[in-house]
Amino acid sequence: MTQVDVVIVGGGMAGLALASALAGSGLRIEVLEKQLPLGPETWSDGFDPRVSAITRASENILRFCGAWDFIESQRIAPYADMDVWDGEGTGNIQFHASEASVEYLGHIIENRVIQYGLYLACQAHENITINAQGMDQLSRENGTWLVTLEDKTQLLPTLLVGADGGHSTIRERTGFSVREWDYGHNGVVTTVETEKPHGNVARQPFLATGPLGVLPLRQKLSNEESHLSSIVWSADTKTAAELMAMDEATFNHALTVALEGRLGKVVRSERRFSFPLQQRHATDYISDNVALVADAAHTLHPLAGQGINMGFLDAAVLAEEVSNSVRRGLSPIEPMGLKRYQRRRKGHNLMMMSTMEGFKRLFDVVPMPLRLLRNQGMSLLNEHPIAKGHILKHAMGFAGDLPEAAQSA
Ligand SMILES: Cc1cc2nc3c(=O)[nH]c(=O)nc-3n(C[C@H](O)[C@H](O)[C@H](O)COP(=O)(O)OP(=O)(O)OC[C@H]3O[C@@H](n4cnc5c(N)ncnc54)[C@H](O)[C@@H]3O)c2cc1C
Secondary structure, three states: OEEEEEEEEOOOHHHHHHHHHHHHHOOOEEEEOOOOOOOHHHOOOOOOOOEEEEEHHHHHHHHHHOOHHHHHOOOOEEEOEEEEEEOOOOOEEEEEHHHHOOOOOEEEEEHHHHHHHHHHHHHOOOOEEEEOOOEEEEEEEOOEEEEEEOOOOEEEEEEEEEOOOOOOHHHHHOOOOEEEEEEEEEEEEEEEEEOOOOOOEEEEEEEOOEEEEEEEOOOOOOOOOOOEEEEEEEEEHHHHHHHHHOOHHHHHHHHHHHOOOEOEOEEEEOOOEEEEEEEEEEOOOEOOOEEEOHHHOEEOOHHHOOHHHHHHHHHHHHHHHHHHHHHOOOOOOOHHHHHHHHHHHHHHHHHHHHHHHHHHHHOOOOOHHHHHHHHHHHHHHHOOHHHHHHHHHHHOOOOOOOOHHHHOO
């Protein structure tokens, strides 16, 4: 039985971000990850179908973690503008980086690039061990949790963290309750090539069947005139099944129509993947010696691309609170520190989740008068610089009780 300060179950983007953000605390950290990330030498030319819109606040956290240099050396795509429109009407809002006096609002990055950058960052610290094993059993031992690995090694953590994703075993086995509901939506994701270049604009029409996110990609870092985009087409289950069953030409045509030809014709699309979309929120993020971060604590509709951005903020705030406790000579599970983590993150995450839920409902099929109002509202908002500035601040991740890591580059 080995005593460890912090055991993080799950070495996805959030778990590795937490480990690297905690490195400076001097605590002994062990990350358990059943599927270690593979490096660029194993990556095909094609894009990872899972990409994320990373806010500027998350970029700062990734810099703080020591992962940004690697990430920046890969083919990441900055986006400077967002174009959101009502596919069922005339409502249209555009957001420009220049309205916030910045050069770009964020980057579109393949998940595997982020995860591998964080993995490299963790490897640079002697106090972090990444164990390529899953957790086999979890049991209670003298008031703490005993983690048994697949090879039967046993770890006794002072702090146990669930960073093991939406179907978190840690959350379930340590007795956290959760509120969840099925959106009745699936997200269909793929990479597409369009006739016209995307111009570094992230686009999102709200269609009758659900929102369609079109995120700019670059084949090469210097490729300003790229025609490649990653799409997340959220649609009711029936429509998503139809999209999945289409042959490539039919799918490309359906996407061209959905985008109203704004990128010209969709000339090519890669293999499609479909994910069921669920909203889930743990009623608590902490117990006496367990903490949940990122998707283990909350999942939401991908329509605003906020999932992992919220997760990185969780990781950075938890690392800040635990490090502060340790610096003051206290235990990493000092109750005030853990409570502050929950207080700082839960309110912000709830606000984000309810806003996204509101958006989703507003754009669900609604009666004609409400649709007219919705379109007028969008056009009015487009002319309102103060309200747009407020939304831009959220879109860049600079809202809520930010950890220091998110504020400074
Ligand atoms: C279609 C779609 C599009 C999205 N787009 C965006 C976007 O643009 N921007 C954004 O911010 N978010 C986006 N998200 C959300 C984002 O992908 C998630 O929030 C993010 O992947 C969660 O990361 P995580 O590290 O919490 O969990 P995961 O990525 O699920 O990682 C959990 C890790 O834990 C490991 N694990 C699980 N159980 C065990 C165990 N027992 N032992 C050891 N290891 C274990 C797994 O192998 C995995 O590596 C999107 C989501 C979807 C579905």
